[in-house]
Amino acid sequence: MANPFKPTAGMTPPVLIGREDDLEEFEMALDNGVGDLGRLAYVTGPRGIGKTALLNAYGDIARDRKWDVIDETADQGFLDRLVEALTDTKTKVRSVELPTVRLDLGGTPVGLSTSLGGISLEPTQRALTFRRAAGQRLDVLEKKNRGLLITLDEVQASDITELRALATGMQHLIRERRNVAFVFAGLPSMVEDVLNDNVLTFLRRANRTVLSGIPIPEVHHAFRTIITTNGKQASDEVLDTLSASTRGYPFMIQLVGYWAWAYTKNSNVITTETTQKSDSASPTRSG
Ligand SMILES: Nc1ncnc2c1ncn2[C@@H]1O[C@H](COP(=O)(O)OP(=O)(O)O)[C@@H](O)[C@H]1O
Ligand SMILES: [Mg+2]
Structure with missing residues (x-):
């Protein structure tokens, strides 16, 4: 018999113990529709407490509802990867407007990161790029009554520039009442650094989950x-x-x-x- 226990970071456990309330809250956030406060959330707690496992479970909840889910880890270059993931796939995104170039995809899937090689975008431009890519994806999804969840794990203060761009873009999407949810996770020190950043004030409104041990x-x-x-x-x-x-x-x-x-x-x-x-x-x- 295979060992059912998985002492591996980021691994989905055989049973997610003691997180029923968190899962229910997230389900409600999706089911309550656009504007629900729980659609902007973060998870914090020490290493090994189950942040990644919970993010994965949130992803499953969204997928059950036929949402598109993009999971990213906040190391360098995550925003470009996120934009790539948004513009990738079966969704028929014809073109992505960039501040300096206009990239005509003409129906052929083009790896955006390759095409972008060498262009480094300013934070405001990057926010715009993200917002457009997410907006186009949502145009397709919303027609079918579906939504988009983005999870961002291992958020650290070192990625603050990209995080600012993402948060700015996300703020607009939420304000525009798009069918979107954003959950990020990180160690408690992240909370202080990130939430104290004066560009990221918007994230202070996020629904907070501080994970602790299981009874x-x-x-x-x-x-x-x-x-x-x-x-x-x-x-x-x-x-x-x-x-x-x-x-x-x-x-x-x-x-x-x-x-x-x-x-x-x-x-x-x-x-x-x-x-x-x-x-x-x-x-x-x-x-
Ligand atoms: N609620 C839970 N019940 C049982 N096992 C869990 C739970 N949450 C996490 N685990 C397990 O604990 C370990 C650490 O979880 P992980 O999500 O990687 O923690 P973190 O991201 O906070 O460092 C993994 O092996 C995972 O499968
Ligand atoms: Mg983790």
Whole structure:
């Protein structure tokens, strides 16, 4: 049996534990329609708490509603990649107007980043480029009653120029009542730097989700579900030990589960003995 636990950053967990309220809130933000405050949001919390996992789950919610979803990570060049993703694909974007050149795509898919090689755009121009690309995509989507979600992970202050351009463009799209949502995520230090930036005041209105650990009883319950549905068993006592040793920290949930599973490779029963072994195997146990 494959190990169902995935102690890997950014990995979608077998069960997203304890985030029901956040998911419901996001569903409502999409279902309530244009103008809902939850359509501009950010997620923060320490490393390994589940920010990326939550962004992915938001993406799934949007896809379920037939929205287009673009996931980006905020390292250098993300805005160009975003524009490329927006103009790419099956949507029939005929041309993209740029401040210095007019690029006629004439129906043939052209990699925009290649065509743009060497042109470095000023922040205001970049905002405009993004806004146009997103606007054209939305023209197509909205006709079919669909929307566009953009998620931006690992937001850091070092990418502030691109983030300013994106936020400015996004602000216009929201003001124009386009069917769009934007969720970004980053470490708590990002919140201070980014939200204190005087160009990014618009983002201060974003709906904030500060992720914290999962209550131990919920971890216990999830462990039981994951273990039994994947063909093994564990007593309540063992489940108690396992869940307590995670301290509710999502990364530890995966790690503890992973080792408990790995150590019972040849058996269907996870025992107290296994929990002791897996506990001492966890490198970040005392961290
Ligand atoms: N709600 C959750 N329930 C169970 N496991 C989770 C949950 N959120 C995240 N994880 C798992 O924890 C680990 C870290 O999650 P990740 O989203 O990468 O954290 P972050 O982006 O905050 O650093 C991953 O292995 C992920 O599958
Ligand atoms: Mg992450």
